[in-house]
Amino acid sequence: MLIPGLAYRSTAGFATEVCPEVAYACWDVLKVDNAAAHLTEDTFLPVCQFVGCRLEAGPVGEPTTRPFIERFFLTLTDRMSRKLTGTTGRHPDDPAGQRGRRAPVEQLITLPELEELLDVTIANYHGTPHDGLNGRTPLEALQLAIEHHEAPVRTLPQVLRTQLHQLQSVHLCTVRGNVARGVAPYISFYGARYSNEVLQRTSGLNGEKIRVYPNPGDMREAWAYLPNGA
Incomplete structure (x- = not known):
């Protein structure tokens, strides 16, 4: 580990480690908000064509239409990014961001450290029980869902798995x-x-x-x- 004291929990992990059948799983709908960056075809057309999904742009300023991912982003922000030296905060008036902008450059986190921190944070999140999942961890909830899902999960064809670079424009x-x-x-x-x-x-x-x-x-x-x- 690059960061002293950083460690995975015993229950930490990722989806394909507990459910190999969801490796390269594809989604049918890609939900986004109506931000200007999402209105250009170059942004999402390659992804939709490659994965075989459709884009669904929700109303502006209505994150409740994407509750699960928005809640995850909020958790990731509160538990990790806002606590980092040099954070930009949630918005321009966020006190954490104001302090972060005054942080010396030499104290900022490096890219390898950030990648390591993200990996551990998300893996540990997957192994943490949630009230919204009846006390189960996300990994346990996923296993239960797969066991009771009659149709197989749609996955990316084998020939495309070596061409993930085509997800970009x-x-x-x-x-x-x-x-x-x-x-x-x-x-x-x-x-x-x-x-x-x-x-x-x-x-x-x-x-x-x-x-x-x-x-x-x-x-x-x-x-x-x-x-x-x-």
Whole structure:
């Protein structure tokens, strides 16, 4: 552990650890609020097409239409994020956020520490009994629901499980290069040149557009697809 004293409870865990059949489970409806960011097709169209679901935008300022996830976000905020040094709080007038904005940079949490903290916090939440679940933990409630669910859970097809990068918006990039000048084929993406051996060996692509998906965790990498899908 990067953070001293951080530990998993004996009951902590994640859904696929207790119910392997829900691995890569798909949802039928994706509920969001009517925030401006949710009104653009680029935001959710790739997700809906990939998962096979529909988008349902609820009324503005009505979180009660999504009670479970909104309650979870509130719990995560109160138990974790508002207690961190440098927190931005729930809103601009939140005293915790005002204190957080005055925190020295060197005291802020690092990304690896935040990832570790999120993992432990959510795993422990899954193993904590809830009054709303009749004293069961979320993992116990899930097991009970699966046992009494007649139809199998819809899951992502095996072929798509290695292509999760397609959950994000696609970028169409033009292949550039000049054989006469000895410039191998490449693409420009966010101001940087990308290429690899396959692209450099593929002739006849100059001027063609290929589909590119960046690696969200490492912008030095990207997945690219030729016009024929290869």
